[in-house]
Amino acid sequence: MQLAQRGRWSLDEPLRNFVEHWPYGDDGPSLRQTLNHSGGFPNPIPIAWIHLEEQRPEFDRSVFVQNVLSKYSRLESPPGSRFAYSNIGYLLLGEAIARRSGQSYESYVESNILAPLRLAHGERLGFQLAPPETMATGYLRRWSWINLALGLLLDRSRFVGGNHGWRWSYFRRFYVNGAAYGGLIGNARGLSRLLQTLLAKDGPFTAELALLQELRPEERNLPSALGWFRGRLAGHAWLHHSGGGGGYYCEIRLYPRLRRASLLLSNRSAISDEQILNQLDAELLASLPSP
Numbered sequence: 001m002q003l004a005q006r007g008r009w010s011l012d013e014p015l016r017n018f019v020e021h022w023p024y025g026d027d028g029p030s031l032r033q034t035l036n037h038s039g040g041f042p043n044p045i046p047i048a049w050i051h052l053e054e055q056r057p058e059f060d061r062s063v064f065v066q067n068v069l070s071k072y073s074r075l076e077s078p079p080g081s082r083f084a085y086s087n088i089g090y091l092l093l094g095e096a097i098a099r100r101s102g103q104s105y106e107s108y109v110e111s112n113i114l115a116p117l118r119l120a121h122g123e124r125l126g127f128q129l130a131p132p133e134t135m136a137t138g139y140l141r142r143w144s145w146i147n148l149a150l151g152l153l154l155d156r157s158r159f160v161g162g163n164h165g166w167r168w169s170y171f172r173r174f175y176v177n178g179a180a181y182g183g184l185i186g187n188a189r190g191l192s193r194l195l196q197t198l199l200a201k202d203g204p205f206t207a208e209l210a211l212l213q214e215l216r217p218e219e220r221n222l223p224s225a226l227g228w229f230r231g232r233l234a235g236h237a238w239l240h241h242s243g244g245g246g247g248y249y250c251e252i253r254l255y256p257r258l259r260r261a262s263l264l265l266s267n268r269s270a271i272s273d274e275q276i277l278n279q280l281d282a283e284l285l286a287s288l289p290s291p
Contacts, residue, residue, distance in 0.1 A: 001208035001226065002112060008100055011035070011226075018096035023069050029079035031096065034089040035212075035226040036219060040075035041086035046181065047245050047271060048153045053129060053173040064177045065095060083222050087181040094180020105180050116197070116204040123193045125186035129173055136267040138171040138247015139164065146269050150246070159246065171247040182243045188265050191252060195261035199254060209256065213239070228254070233278055234285040240277070244270035251277050258288070 004011050009018075011032040016022040029039030049068075051059050072088060094105040101108045106127045114125055129135060140147055142163065150156060161172045176183045198205050212226040223229055228239035239254040249270035252263045262281050 001211045002205075003097065003100060005207050005211065015039070015092060015096060018099045019092050020095070020099075021066050021069055023073035024075055027079065028075070029089075031093070032226065033079045034086075034093055036222055036224050037083050037085050037089065038080050038219075038222065039086065039089045040077040040079050040081065040084065041089045041092075042072045042074075042076050043084065043086040043088065044072060045153060045271065046087045046176070046178070047150070048155075049177040050154075050159065050174045050246065051177060052158065053175065056175060059175070059177070061177070065091065080218070083224070087178070090181040091178040094178060097180070106183075109179075109184075113205075117193050119190060119193055123187070123189040125184060125190035125194060127179055127183055127185060129175070129185060130187075132173070135173075138267050138269070139168045140171065140247065140269040142167060142169050146271065154246065174246075176245070182245070188263060191250075191263050191265070192261070195252060195254060195263065199256065199259045199261060201259070209254075213256070229273075233281055235290055236285055236288075240275075242273040242275070244272070249274070251275070253277050253281065 003009055009031065012030050014028055015031055015034050016024065016026075016028045022028065029041075033039045034041070049064070068088060068091065077084060097108055098105045103111070110126065117123075117125070119125060124130060140150070140160070147169070150160075154160075159172055159174060160169050163169050197203055198209055200206070212228065215222075215225065223231075225239060228241050231238055231240060236255050236258060239256065240251070241253075242249070242251045244250065246269055247267060249266040249268060250264065251274075252261070254261050262277050262284075264276055264280065
């Protein structure tokens with residue numbers, strides 16, 4: 001949204017213009033279609049797309065991206081034909097941001113999104129793991145279907161450090177391979193600052209928030225805006241996203257007209273949108289006037 005606002009690209013440009021080793025031919029999706037998850041990309045479960053903290057120095061992001069594109073080199077549906085959530089689409093959007101901006105994805109976000117937040121002491125957002133003594137360990141229920149699935153998706157001997165009692169296993173410290181589909185690391189205070197800044201009247205991201213909510217007629221049946229899911233609770237419209245994987249789960253939500261936000265962080269594994277904020281926010285919204 002920010003690059004579009006600054007005239008650096010049009011959201012209707014083909015994504016292939018900005019991605020090296022593009023495997024999907026000339027009929028690939030636009031930036032806009034990728035943002036709203038109608039690009040047709042496959043969506044393999046990315047829970048195994050991680051590397052340990054000690055592997056960080058030798059991790060090669062470009063090799064990882066090339067391997068993903070080589071393995072998932074066909075679209076599953078024509079661009080614009082249907083909604084299908086895809087982490088691959090967002091991995092490639094990160095590549096596009098890097099190529100257009102001339103910076104790494106992480107550097108661009110740090111300079112243009114995080115720096116304007118003016119994070120205060122105790123507010124944390126970035127792409128580096130916090131020191132072990134200040135970071136919650138990620139856990140996994142030992143007796144769960146997710147635990148069973150991990151045996152097929154992940155090398156447990158490398159990433160699971162051991163057991164905590166009889167109910168939980170814990171993860172070693174790791175990074176996700178693709179920052180653009182879920183690599184931002186932080187705490188509740190840092191995320192709260194981000195959400196408050198997004199909602200601020202005449203704030204640094206006011207124009208971007210308005211742009212991502214603009215829907216074309218063909219997009220109105222989609223469950224998402226440009227990057228966020230859409231819905232209503234107690235009559236109030238919200239923008240929502242969740243994220244999870246091995247050891248952690250997060251939900252963030254904006255109520256743009258109320259200029260309020262909510263968020264949830266948990267250090268347990270989850271891989272689907274549980275919409276816990278539907279339950280938590282209902283009580284808070286019940287105290288507000290009906291829209």
